[in-house]
Amino acid sequence: MIDKQLTEIDKEIKSYQKNENIILVAVSKFQSIEKIQEAYNAGHRHFGENYVQELAEKYEQLPKDIQWHCIGALQTNKVKYIAPFVYLIHTLDRKSLCDEIQKQGKKHNRVINCLIQVAISPEESKIGGCTFEEFENLYEYTLQQPNIKVLGLMGMASFTQNEDIIRGEFRSLADLYRKHPEFSILSMGMSSDYIIALQEGSNMIRIGTKIFGERI
Numbered sequence: 001m002i003d004k005q006l007t008e009i010d011k012e013i014k015s016y017q018k019n020e021n022i023i024l025v026a027v028s029k030f031q032s033i034e035k036i037q038e039a040y041n042a043g044h045r046h047f048g049e050n051y052v053q054e055l056a057e058k059y060e061q062l063p064k065d066i067q068w069h070c071i072g073a074l075q076t077n078k079v080k081y082i083a084p085f086v087y088l089i090h091t092l093d094r095k096s097l098c099d100e101i102q103k104q105g106k107k108h109n110r111v112i113n114c115l116i117q118v119a120i121s122p123e124e125s126k127i128g129g130c131t132f133e134e135f136e137n138l139y140e141y142t143l144q145q146p147n148i149k150v151l152g153l154m155g156m157a158s159f160t161q162n163e164d165i166i167r168g169e170f171r172s173l174a175d176l177y178r179k180h181p182e183f184s185i186l187s188m189g190m191s192s193d194y195i196i197a198l199q200e201g202s203n204m205i206r207i208g209t210k211i212f213g214e215r216i
Contacts, residue, residue, distance in 0.1 A: 002035060003042035005211045013205075016198040025069050027190075027208030029054065033061050035212050040066065048090075048206050052078040059085055071154075071206055073128050076100040083107070089114045090154040090187055093130045095141055098148065105147025113151050114142070115187055118176065120155040120169040127156045132176065139180075152185030153177050157193055166193050170200040177201070 006024075013022045025048040028036050036047060040063060049055035050072030059068055059082075067087035074091050076099075082089075083104035092098060092114040105112040116139060119129035130138050142150050155173040157166040170188050177186045178201075187204040189197025194205040 001213070002038045002211060006039065006042055006044055009207060009210065012195070013198070020203055022198065022202070023185075023204045025071070025187075025204060025206045026211050027071065027206050028058070028212065029072075029208060031208075031212045033058065036062060039211065046087075048208075052081050055086075056081045069206075079104050080107075083112060084110075086112065088151070088185075091115075091117045091128060092142070092148075092150070093117045093119075093128055093138075095138065098138070098142055098145060102145040102147050105145075111147050111149050113149050115152050115154040115185060116142070116150055117154045117156075118173055120173045120188075121158040123158055129155065132172075135176065150183075152180075152183040152187065154187040156190070157188070157197075163196060166196050167200060170197050170202070174201040 009024060013024060016022060023046055025046045026039055026044055027048045029050045045065065046067050046069060048069040048071040055068060055070060068085065069088045069090060070082055070086050071090045074089060074097060076097055079100045089112065101112050116135065117129040118135055119127065119131055121127055139150060142148050153173055153176060157169045173188055174186060177183055185204050186202050188202045189205040191207050191210045194207060197205060
C-alpha cells in the first residue's frame, strides 16, 4: 500500500520536474517503525519528523542511510539531540536558534544544513517563521556561522480552502528564493496543497497521511 502511494505521488512529481529533481519528504510523525521500514524497503530515503524526541528515537531504530528532516518548530534546548545526525533542519527562524545550531555543529565537527523558515501566511503565530523583513538580516547572520549552511527556504501556507490565497503565499516565497541563486531548496507544499506548491516552483514537498494513511 505504501509503495503504491509513493509511486503515485512520484508520477505527479515527475510531471513538474524540469531541470532539477523534486524531493519528496515522507512525513512520518506518529507513524510506526514498521510503516517507515516499509517505505524504506520501497526505496524511499527522505523522512521528516516534527518532534525531536521521536526523531532521535527513530534514528536509533532505523537504517542509518535515512536522511532525516526536522520539519517542526525547534527549541534551542533540543538541538543537541539531533545535531549529530540530522540531514536538514527546515525551521531556522531566529538568531538564538542559529547560535545553538552553530554551537552543536562545532561540537560534533559537522556542518548542519538548514532552511530558513519564512512566514508567508498571516497565521505566523501558529505556523512560525521569520518575516520577510527579518529574512535578509537573519540570512546574513547565518553566513557568519562556519558550521551552518543555509540551502534555501521553507514556508507553510495558510490553512484555507482558498487556492488563490495559498498560491499567492507560495509565489511570494518563490520570488524571494529566485533572488538568491545560491539556494538549491525551496520547501513548500504538504498533503493538502502540494500540487499548488509544485506549480509555483517548489522542489521539496512534505507529505504524510497521503503516504502512510491515518496516524497511529
